[in-house]
Amino acid sequence: MNNEFLEIKDLKKSFGTGEARQDVLRGMNFTVKKGEFCVLLGPSGSGKSTLLNIIGGIDTPDEGFVSINGDKLEEMNEKELTMYRRKHLGYVFQMYNLIPNLNVKENIEVGAYLSDNPLDVEEVLTTLGLQNHKYKYPNQLSGGQQQRVSIGRAVVKNPDILMCDEPTGALDYKTSKEILALIEDCNSKFGSTVIMVTHNEAIRNMADHVIKLRDGVVRHNDINTNKISAMDLEW
Amino acid sequence: MKNPLIRRIPKELRSDWHKYLVIIVFMVIMIGVISGMYVGHDSMLAAVYAGREELVLEDGSFELSRKASQDLLDDIASGKKADVRSYYIDKGNKEADKKVAAAIEEELNEQVTEKIEEAVRAQCAAYGITDEEMIQAQIDAAVESSFDQAIKEARESEEFKKAVDEAYEEAHEEVVKKVDEEWDEVADRYNLNDEINPVSVKIYEHFYREESEDNNGDGAEDATVRIYKSDSEIDKASFNEGRAPEADNEIAIDRMHADNVGVALGDSIVVGGKQFEVVGLLSYVNYLTLHESNTDLMFDAFGFDVAMVTPEAFNKLRSRVHYSYAYKYDDAPQSKVEQQDHSENFLKALITQSLVYDNEIEDYLPEYLRQASNFAVSDIEGDSAGASILCYILIGVIAFIFAITISNTIEKEASVIGTLRASGYSRSELVVHYMSMPVIVTIIGAVIGNVLGYTAFRDLACFLYYNSYSLPACHAVWSNTALIKTTIIPLLLMFFINLFVIVRKLQLSPLRFLRHDLIKTRRTKAMRLPRWSFLKRFRLRIFFQNIPNYLVLIFGVIFIELMMCFAFGLPDSLNHYAKAAPDMMFAEYQYMLMDSKDDDGNVIETSEKSAERFSMTNLMYPKKSSSFREGMGSGQDESVTVYGITESSNYVTLGKDTSIDALYISSAFSKKFGISAGDMITLHEEYENKTYEFNVLGVINYDGGIAAFLDADSFNTVFEKDKDDFSGYFSRNEITDIDDQYIATVITSEDIVKVTNQLMHSMGGFMGVFKYALIVLSASLIYLLAKIIIERNEHSISMAKILGFKNGEIGSLYIVPTAIVVVLFSVVSLVIGYYLMIWIFHVFMLQLDGYFAFYMKQSSMLLAVVYLLVGYAAVSLIDFARIKRIPLDVALKNIE
Incomplete structure (x- = not known):
């Protein structure tokens, strides 16, 4: 297997036209190895969510390409992109986006359904500490519990890449740490490559690979050799 | 693994059960009633057609003055013309x-x-x-x-x-x-010199007697009853109740007549002075309507009856025996033209053979001209045309409501959809998911509707037919028409309307769903509002924001008013026609003669001063070209009465001179088929391959029927009649000096009213059911439409509550604009519905024979609006309760 699992090459993206044109990505280059915990850091407007969306195949670059395992996303048609997301990606958003009239277990099954080799739903429920809540509906859960379900829905697919867009953005300190620990767990336990977008500087300490973005370009591309556990993070 | 999204569907059904219940009830009523109509219709026709075979319906009958010898019968049966x-x-x-x-x-x-x-x-x-x-x-x-x-x-x-x-x-x-x-x-x-193709037949003795019937034992004659023997081998009866008579004091009588005069099984009636016990209520295959004479304009199920007694009882009766014989062709004719040929050839054999055997023909009638066995069938065949149009419109509206509801749901669930799409759910999986609810609901509605259609509603439809005609007992038959019209077409309508809306809605990229960026065109600037009070401006903003929903509401209100126009307008139109009918007559009396000459060859004259000769014949106008559908219900071609009018007539004024290829048409003809002066029309004979082309000179104001007018000379030339031939007399006063035996029919205003009364009687029950079904459907529809508006604004209403608005204020913000829209558009929609109904009625009329225009009383118009508003007022109360129930946390929760 190619060690450089994800390759981002000369990626450019802008929104709007004329005077209103805004270059969000201005030639971005980096690679991520398989199984890496990669954090994309940056302030608002630095282009990190756009980058994540392009990697996730739900947005397209104006120039450059994203290649996963040697396959260039730009060469895929819509159907192939859907299959790519279906087979390789797990998504976790800041807003949990759970289906309101499915219970916790069923919401996780929504992810399992898409995968050819899903993890055991019960096992995921146990890992996420949701066994006692599995028959509850999303509106009966706290924000942290809902985010656990959302992570469960993503990891149960056993994805190659787990994409996390500000997963702790709407959570308190304690819950945030718990959620990060869970993602860390998934990374180590299931071997998923994690790409996490955040503006929380503290999170860089738990990552293998930290990419700092500003104004649409990579400012720092560091490998963290002193990573610490999520539960030890402080901010 | 099954798609876990499937599990949402029963939950969705449960959580919004009242909405789906209304929709399902809506569909069940509509599909049930229409399926019942079609199944009843098809079952009834199947029973009638089966009866024609099983009960051996004649191909024709004749009556002789004396009992025929076997030799005579053999010779007639050979079909050969005697020399x-x-x-x-x-x-x-x-x-x-x-x-x-x-x-x-x-x-x-x-x-x-x-x-x-x-x-x-x-x-x-x-x-x-x-x-x-x-x-x-x-x-x-x-x-x-x-x-x-x-x-x-x-x-x-x-x-x-x-x-x-x-x-x-x-x-x-x-x-x-x-x-x-x-x-x-x-x-x-x-035409005895013409060569004929002998048409061999099998002849059956079918003697009858006519006796007086006293069905209440008061000694007075209540009806004339035509009695046949129970061992007849032709024109047999089926029994709706009871059995055939077995003893000499037993009788079976017509079921419809018994119903009308209140005779039940086991009752005693006096027939020909003898007491009989009624042991059976029957339907003779050749008397589906009780036409005493074939020239009667309308049947009379009160004053005329047909009955069956044992041969012994028959022989004991005293009135004269009518030596009637029925026959069946050895080779059944395959077409109408062949029917006509067969009967003409047979008639020649009959005339000549009875002549050479010194017997006299009293009566001759081929079955295809027999009113008593064909009137009901053609009426049933022509039925049930309009209802399916209404069904499709309704299903279309429901599909639209579904589409709107789903489109709201998609908006509400935008981020979930975005997440699912980002996670790898394909667009088609989501389309299937959102499509499943309307399809499932339609299937549930169609299944229950069809079950009811084959049971309760079929019985209702059959009851309505039984109310009009002496029909045989029928059993439900599988109706392909019902399946297609009430299940397949609604399903397809529901499927494609929703597919279109959902596919369009889900066209957007996952990202746009994640961003809740679902509106394709963005408003650049907020509209400036006048300096009104805050609440007024707020209300106006709500109004603008909900314009698409109001458009749907307006569409629904138009549809409701259309249904109201149908429910109120149809009986109004019938009544109006009944009232206006007498004024539509050319003359107070219209005498149709059997022939223009009497037995001695003298022209039949009258001394009545107001009498005026006219000629008349029936031609057909090809209807298919103007009707948008063919097959069942489209009827055959339209029958056109062509009149020959004398010069300077007192009854019909023809403008320019007509000629052999130019005529006038009645206003009903003109309106029904959109024909105007200068157009060419082609008419043809019903039973012959003969066509006539005419230029239309003008339109004569006559709404009483589909008619055309020539001057008498042109008439006689076109139809190859003798120069002085005519068919009858128009007269202002009763004509008393023409022997009854020469008069085929007299049409007076009473007869016209009798026809419309019969129409009211036949359709009346049906209209009552329809009216109430439509009112229930209207109320359900407005409930669903109003619900959509509140549902869409749930978030804002919750937010308004958090901000401290009282329920009353919120109600006035969200209900008042809807109320204004409903009130304003109730009147506008009535006008639109009224004109739409005129158009639909016209299309509906094309399916039927004859014509009358759509009419609606002013009071009915008022009622149509009042019903809608009362319905809406009730729905507003429900809406207000709904607003009160919206929790405050809807706007606060981060959950979807």
Whole structure:
């Protein structure tokens, strides 16, 4: 297997036209190895969510390409992109986006359904500490519990890449740490490559690979050799 | 693994059960009623058609003045024309021979006697005998002794033989001459010189008697009853209740007549002065409607009855026997033209054979012209056309409501959809998911609707038919039409309307769903509002924000008003037609004669001053080209009554001169088919391959029927009639000096009213059911439409509550704009619905024979609006309760 699992090459993206044109990505280059915990850091407007969306195949670059395992996303048609997301990606958003009239277990099954080799739903429920809540509906859960379900829905697919867009953005300190620990767990336990977008500087300490973005370009591309556990993070 | 999204569906059904219940009830009623109509319709027709085979419906019947000999029946059955000319010659010859023989005998006797006398006198003279007495005595003795010998000798003489031959020859020549003189006239009248293809038939004895019926034991005659024997092999009856009579005091009578006059199984009635027990209520296959005479404009199920008794009881009755015979063709005709040919050929055989057997024909009627067996069938065949259009519109509206609801749901669930799409759910998986609810609900509605259609509603439809006609008992038959029209088409409509909306809605990229960026065109600037109070401006903003929803609401209100126009307008139109019908008559009396000449060949005249001759015939106008559908319900071509009007008529005024290829048409004809002056129309004979082309000169204001008008001369030329031929008289006063036997029908305003009354009676029950079903459907529809508006604004309403608005204020913000829209558009929609209904009615009329325009009373219009507003007022209360129930945390929670 190619060690450089994800390759981002000369990626450019802008929104709007004329005077209103805004270059969000201005030639971005980096690679991520398989199984890496990669954090994309940056302030608002630095282009990190756009980058994540392009990697996730739900947005397209104006120039450059994203290649996963040697396959260039730009060469895929819509159907192939859907299959790519279906087979390789797990998504976790800041807003949990759970289906309101499915219970916790069923919401996780929504992810399992898409995968050819899903993890055991019960096992995921146990890992996420949701066994006692599995028959509850999303509106009966706290924000942290809902985010656990959302992570469960993503990891149960056993994805190659787990994409996390500000997963702790709407959570308190304690819950945030718990959620990060869970993602860390998934990374180590299931071997998923994690790409996490955040503006929380503290999170860089738990990552293998930290990419700092500003104004649409990579400012720092560091490998963290002193990573610490999520539960030890402080901010 | 099954798609876990499937589990949402039952949950969704449960959580919003009242909405889906309303929709399902809505569909069940609609599909059930229409399926019931079609199933009832098809079952009834199936029963009627099956009955024609099983109960051996005749191909025609005739009545003779005397009982026919077996030889006569055999000859009629052969279908061959008798040689009437030879019959007359033979008959003449026989009579002539008798006369000639008698004359010869007399002459011979005289001559022989003379000769003997001569010989005796000569002998007496030779012997000198002069005494006359002696001579006479000798003569007598000689005659006595040698007369026979002399006669014998005379007969053997060549001279005698020659004379006899000459006498016979002369007499026979005279006979032929006389027959030839008279033959031409007879043959001309019945076209007896034409060659015919013999149509062989099987003849069945079908005698009947007509007796008086007293069904309440008061001694007065209540009806005329036509009685047949229970062992008849043709035109048999099916029993709706009870059985055939087995004892001499038992009788089975027509079910419809029994219903009308209140006779039940087990009752006693007096027929022909004898007491009978009613043991069966029947439907004769040849009396589906109780037409006493085939020329009756309308049947009479009160004053006329048909019945069955045992042959013994039949023989004991006292009134005269009608020697009626029914027949069936050995080779059944395959087309209408062939039917006509068969019957014409058979008639010639019948006329000639009965003539040569010295029997007289009292009546002849081929079955295809028999009103009593065809009236109901053609009426049923033409039924149920309009309802399916209404069904499709309704299903379309429901599909639209679904589409709007789903589109709201998609907006609400945008981020979930975005997440699912980002996670790898394909667009088609989501389309299938969102499509499943309307499809499942339609299937549930269609299944329950069809079950009811095959049971309760079918019974209702059959009951409505039974209410009108003497029909046989029917059993539900599988109806493909019902399946297609009430299940397949609604499902397809629901499927494609929703597919279109959902596919369009889900076209957006996952990212746009994640960003809730679902609006394709963005408003650049907020509209500036006048300096009104805050609440007013708020309300106005809500109004603008909900314009798409109001558009749907307005569409729904138009549809409701359309249904109201249908529910109120149809009975109004019928009543209006019934009221206006008498004024639509050309004349107070319209006498149709059997022939323009009486039995002696004299033209039938009247001394009535206001009487005016007219000619009339029926042609067909091809309907298919103007009707958008064919097959069941489209009927055949439209029957057009063509009138020949005398010059300077007092009853119909023709403008320009008509000619053999130019005529006027009635306003009903013009309106129904959109024909105007200058157009060309092609009419054709129903039973012959003959067409006529006419230029339309103008339109005559006559809404009473589909008619065309020529002047009498052109009429007679076009239809190859004699110059002075005519069909009857228009008259202001009753004509009393024409013998009844020459009058086929008299149409007075009472008859026209009778027709519309019968129409009201037949359709009345149906209309009542329909009216209430439509009102329920209207209320359900407005409930669903109003619910959409509140649902869409749930978030804002919750936010308004958090901000501190009271329920009353919120109600006034969200309900008042809707109320204003409903009130304003209730009137506008009535106008739109009214005009739409006029159009739909016109299309509906194209399916039927005849024409009357859509009419709606002003009070009905008012009621149509009031019903809607009352319905909306009730829905507003529910809406207000709904607003009160919206929790505050809807706007606060981060959950979807």
